[in-house]
Amino acid sequence: MRRKLIAGNWKMNTDRAAAIKLARGVVGRAGMHSAVDWLVCPPFVNLFPVSEIVKGTPVALGAQNMYHEANGAFTGEMSAAMLLDAGCKYVILGHSERRHILGESDAAVNKKTLAALAAGLIPIVCVGELLDERESGQTAVVIRRQFDGSLANVPAERIEKVVIAYEPVWAIGTGKVATPEQAEEVHAELRGLLKQRYNEKSANNVRILYGGSVKPSNARDLLSQPNIDGALVGGASLNPDDFLGIAAGASN
Numbered sequence: 001m002r003r004k005l006i007a008g009n010w011k012m013n014t015d016r017a018a019a020i021k022l023a024r025g026v027v028g029r030a031g032m033h034s035a036v037d038w039l040v041c042p043p044f045v046n047l048f049p050v051s052e053i054v055k056g057t058p059v060a061l062g063a064q065n066m067y068h069e070a071n072g073a074f075t076g077e078m079s080a081a082m083l084l085d086a087g088c089k090y091v092i093l094g095h096s097e098r099r100h101i102l103g104e105s106d107a108a109v110n111k112k113t114l115a116a117l118a119a120g121l122i123p124i125v126c127v128g129e130l131l132d133e134r135e136s137g138q139t140a141v142v143i144r145r146q147f148d149g150s151l152a153n154v155p156a157e158r159i160e161k162v163v164i165a166y167e168p169v170w171a172i173g174t175g176k177v178a179t180p181e182q183a184e185e186v187h188a189e190l191r192g193l194l195k196q197r198y199n200e201k202s203a204n205n206v207r208i209l210y211g212g213s214v215k216p217s218n219a220r221d222l223l224s225q226p227n228i229d230g231a232l233v234g235g236a237s238l239n240p241d242d243f244l245g246i247a248a249g250a251s252n
Contacts, residue, residue, distance in 0.1 A: 002207055004223060004250040005163065005230035007039040007124065008237025009064060009092060009211075010046075019046035023053040025240030030058045033247040036230070039090055040237070044078060051087030062090030062124070065098060068111035080119030091116050092232075094126045094150055096169045106149025113150060117158050124163040124209070124232065125150050127190070131170035140189055147193050156198050160205045164190055165232040171212030172234065180221045180228075183210050187227035216242055219249025 014022060019042050030038050041062040042050045051061050063086070067077035083091055093116065094109035109125065116123040127146040129139045143166075154162060166186050168178050178186075187208050194203035210222055211232030222228055230250065236242040 002205070002229045004036045004247075005039060005207055005209060006033075006036050006243070006247045006250060007062065007090070007092075007165075007209065007230065007232045008041060008243055009095070009232060009234050010040070010042045010237060011064070011097070011234060012043060013238055014042060014046060016046060016049055019043075019050050020053060022238065022240065023050045023059075026243060027053055027057045027059050029240065029244050033244070033250070034058070036247050036250050038247075041090070041092055047083070047086040047088065055087065060089045061087050062092060063088050064092050064095070066091050066093070066112055066116060066121075068108075068115040070115075080116055080121055083121060084119060088121065090122045090124055090163070092124045092126065092165075094146070096126060096128050096167045096172055099126075100130070100169060106146055106152075109150040110152050113162070114153060117154065117161060122161055122163060124165050126165045126167050126211070126232070128167035128169050128172075128212075134168065134170060139186065143186060143189060144193065147190065151197075156202060159194070159198050159202050163207045163209060165209040165211050166190065167211040167232065174213065177213040177215075177218055177222075178210075180225050183212075183222055184225040184227055187225065191227050214246055216245030216249060219246040221249075223250045 038059040039062050041064050054061050063083045093112045098104045113123045129142040133142050171177050190208050207229035209230045209232045210228050214231040214233050215236050
């Protein structure tokens, strides 16, 4: 049975003091929910102080992005080696805000995914459709395109190291949320794509997270779906009570 992963994406929030306080709030109660895996992803500048707090605890550290090159003249970018040096185990790639605000392509996400795997990081590869794409019945087409492009050339022996996150863009930060049935339908589609490209065993071992206005009030219904293996949490991860409340929904 796949363990649930509850991942907090703090986005461009928290200064050093706030990040430390938030990390301590999560670490202090993470042991109450031992049935789930924990992850916090602070901004780059807060990785080192948060790393010191989560070290030796059930809470893992992740970054919100990385560049595919190992080093060089790439001002403002972070490499996989730098993230590992900061204590990261995971990295979020292809988040909808990077795709739709900053223009990242599937090809760019793919390069990062391959580089992360080669370095030993666990990539959380995000996919998801816009509102007009859902309303026009294009969800499955968009998900297939992003899956094929973002995960191109990931070998069978490494696919189980990948985490996929389904983020319906229309449900991120809007207060809207996909119904459990809508989310499960896309998760099942992603599981099917994994089976087609790889095999049933690998497909069943890949964790697929849901991200899109997850809150304590809807976590249980979402996380009880057979193909939803956890949550990529945005705004609610900035409040330890809400973040822990989502984990409680995963534990029930």
